[in-house]
Amino acid sequence: MNLAFLASHGGSNMQAIIDAIKKGQLNANPVLCISNNSNSKALERARSEGVACKHLSSSTHPDPNDLDLAILDALNEHQTDLVILAGYMKKIGERTLAAFRGKILNIHPALLPKFGGKGMYGKRVHEAVIAAEEKESGPTVHLVDEKYDNGPILARAKVPVHPNDTPDDLAARVLKEEHRIYWQTISKIISGEVNLPS
Numbered sequence: 001m002n003l004a005f006l007a008s009h010g011g012s013n014m015q016a017i018i019d020a021i022k023k024g025q026l027n028a029n030p031v032l033c034i035s036n037n038s039n040s041k042a043l044e045r046a047r048s049e050g051v052a053c054k055h056l057s058s059s060t061h062p063d064p065n066d067l068d069l070a071i072l073d074a075l076n077e078h079q080t081d082l083v084i085l086a087g088y089m090k091k092i093g094e095r096t097l098a099a100f101r102g103k104i105l106n107i108h109p110a111l112l113p114k115f116g117g118k119g120m121y122g123k124r125v126h127e128a129v130i131a132a133e134e135k136e137s138g139p140t141v142h143l144v145d146e147k148y149d150n151g152p153i154l155a156r157a158k159v160p161v162h163p164n165d166t167p168d169d170l171a172a173r174v175l176k177e178e179h180r181i182y183w184q185t186i187s188k189i190i191s192g193e194v195n196l197p198s
């Protein structure tokens, strides 16, 4: 199973998946990391793990259709089986989505279908969870479709929300679970325990 990552910033989720592969917990190959941010830590991490890197963004490809095709070409060139969005802040283009429908995974730092959608990313998600006085939060792994945070849910993990949590406290607790649930879900896809639509 060849995994390609799309990441915009830190890439800690990508790193956790690569670490699981290195420990022999996950039987997959990290083949490519694409970032829209040429200075991202994600690209730096991928480079130091010996994973092929590509910077593809509106600065390399000003026309969104060209960018979409460049991303699709890169994924195909590396014989990608699964596309792993790991903190990727851009929408996937139409052509890429059509070619990899049902094979693009995302992780969201709240229990979808709550606290998702356009504008719900980063600290805002955890602020909203705390403001709603939720007792639980946690990451969701889901398939990507045309809408933000909308595709079929593959896995969720719960963590408590404590009364005096700051958004940063909660983000750290959720992130820890992200680093476990993402590679475990990929592992279940590989073993057939989690089925992707054909």
Ligand code: GRF
Residues within 6 Å of the ligand: 007, 009, 010, 011, 012, 013, 014, 086, 087, 088, 107, 108, 109, 122, 139, 175, 178
């Ligand atoms: C994570 O919180 C994830 O849920 C969201 O973006 C963040 C990415 O973090 N989609 P990192 O870049 O993997 O460290």
